[in-house]
Amino acid sequence: MIYYLTKRLILAAVTLFIILFTSYALLRLAPGDPSRSDMMGGEGAGMLDSRNSELNVNTSMREQLDLDKPLPVGFFRWLSRIVKEGNFGTSVTVDPGKPVASLIRERLGVTLSLNFWAILITYLLAIPAGVFTAGKEGSFFDRSVEISLFVLYSLPVMWAGLLLQSLLCEGGTFPIFPLKGIAPENPDELSIWQLQLETLRGYFLPVLCLTYGGFAGLSRYTRSSMLEVLRSDFIRTARAKGLSYNDILWKHGFRNALITMITLFGGILPSLVSGSVLIEYIFNIPGMGSLSLLSLSSRDYPLQMALFAFSGALTLAGLLVSDLLYMLADPRIRLDK
Numbered sequence: 001m002i003y004y005l006t007k008r009l010i011l012a013a014v015t016l017f018i019i020l021f022t023s024y025a026l027l028r029l030a031p032g033d034p035s036r037s038d039m040m041g042g043e044g045a046g047m048l049d050s051r052n053s054e055l056n057v058n059t060s061m062r063e064q065l066d067l068d069k070p071l072p073v074g075f076f077r078w079l080s081r082i083v084k085e086g087n088f089g090t091s092v093t094v095d096p097g098k099p100v101a102s103l104i105r106e107r108l109g110v111t112l113s114l115n116f117w118a119i120l121i122t123y124l125l126a127i128p129a130g131v132f133t134a135g136k137e138g139s140f141f142d143r144s145v146e147i148s149l150f151v152l153y154s155l156p157v158m159w160a161g162l163l164l165q166s167l168l169c170e171g172g173t174f175p176i177f178p179l180k181g182i183a184p185e186n187p188d189e190l191s192i193w194q195l196q197l198e199t200l201r202g203y204f205l206p207v208l209c210l211t212y213g214g215f216a217g218l219s220r221y222t223r224s225s226m227l228e229v230l231r232s233d234f235i236r237t238a239r240a241k242g243l244s245y246n247d248i249l250w251k252h253g254f255r256n257a258l259i260t261m262i263t264l265f266g267g268i269l270p271s272l273v274s275g276s277v278l279i280e281y282i283f284n285i286p287g288m289g290s291l292s293l294l295s296l297s298s299r300d301y302p303l304q305m306a307l308f309a310f311s312g313a314l315t316l317a318g319l320l321v322s323d324l325l326y327m328l329a330d331p332r333i334r335l336d337k
Contacts, residue, residue: 008323012316016309023308024075027301033067034092034299061092065301078305088309089302094294100306103291108273110182111280111287115272117203118210126215127261130222134230135249145219153216161209161282168205177201180284206283210276218264225260229253258329266322270314 061067066074081087088100095103129145136142166172169179178184182202187195229235230253238248273288280289288307295303326333 008320012320015316016312019312020079020305020309021075023312024078024305025071027299027304028067028071028074032299034061034065034301065092082309088306091300091303093298093300094291094303100303103303104288104306104310107287107291110285111273111289114182114203114206114210114279114285114287115276118207118214119268119272121207121211122214122218126218127222129215130219131226131249131254131257133219134223134226134253135245137227137230146223149216149219152212153220155212157209157213157276158278158282160212161205161279164205164209165282177205182206182283182285206279206285209279209282218261221260221264222257225257226253229256232256255329259326262322262325262329265325266318267315269318269321270311273314274311 066077069077078089081089090096091098091100091103129149133142133145165179168174168176170177171179178198178201182199184190184195184198184202187198190198230248235248235252238252243252274292277289277293279285280287281293291303292307294300295307
């Protein structure tokens with residue numbers, strides 16, 4: 001196991017290096033850069049008082065970001081600062097002068113809480129739904145659930161979010177939930193129970209929009225995996241022995257269908273912190289998704305590279321975790337072989 005983990009960690013480091021170099025190269029090769037005055041917003045744009053000062057600021061920023069150097073040199077200088085100092089640099093356009101790590105920390109908590117509840121609800125509902133529909137294959141219940149899941153999976157998340165806003169948010173037909181944001185505006189004036197209720201109201205619609213697509217997809221994957229297992233010879237043997245329906249479904253069928261679900265589970269870590277650009281934009285949530293959109297639109301190179309490194313590392317960690325979980329689901333799997 002130690003040999004396998006060492007090999008995987010080395011491979012992950014090489015893979016992450018390739019991901020980061022490719023991302024840096026694409027940023028550098030794309031038209032425009034953050035040193036241009038039209039890419040700077042807020043305080044950055046106000047500093048450009050004249051053409052001479054604009055040229056000075058642009059030149060200084062290009063030197064700061066190593067844009068005046070060849071692409072490989074600029075990348076290795078950025079990487080050396082990460083390795084030696086653990087410093088991802090400071091934002092140049094989103095919040096000029098503020099450390100990138102601070103920007104990510106401020107928004108990470110909101111995204112983590114949203115996606116944690118969305119993923120938890122998705123798995124708690126989707127796996128039983130997939131297992132039960134597989135056990136009732138061809139029945140009216142199975143067909144009804146399949147049609148419902150297909151409709152849910154086909155709904156565009158932006159359309160669903162805007163529809164729910166127009167129907168259930170303040171100013172809509174049934175003003176039950178707040179229009180924007182997930183935190184109450186006046187928390188100091190509320191009691192503990194009122195604060196919890198207002199927070200629940202703020203979370204409900206964003207979590208619902210983040211959940212329904214994943215629920216529909218995971219249910220279908222679970223059903224397909226279970227159907228393949230339930231048609232196996234050892235399941236027919238279990239039925240011939242007179243085992244109960246629940247024992248066949250959960251003790252024998254479900255455990256052997258776990259491999260597919262574990263593979264999908266490997267994508268949870270990056271999705272847990274990446275956020276949803278559309279949902280955070282619709283509900284005005286200051287999370288990682290909206291931060292990614294800001295960094296892309298303003299060409300904030302240090303912030304973009306930090307986000308690429310963060311999501312790449314979490315993706316590789318998720319794949320490693322899923323490989324380790326394979327052994328728990330099926331003891332016959334030996335990763336060191």
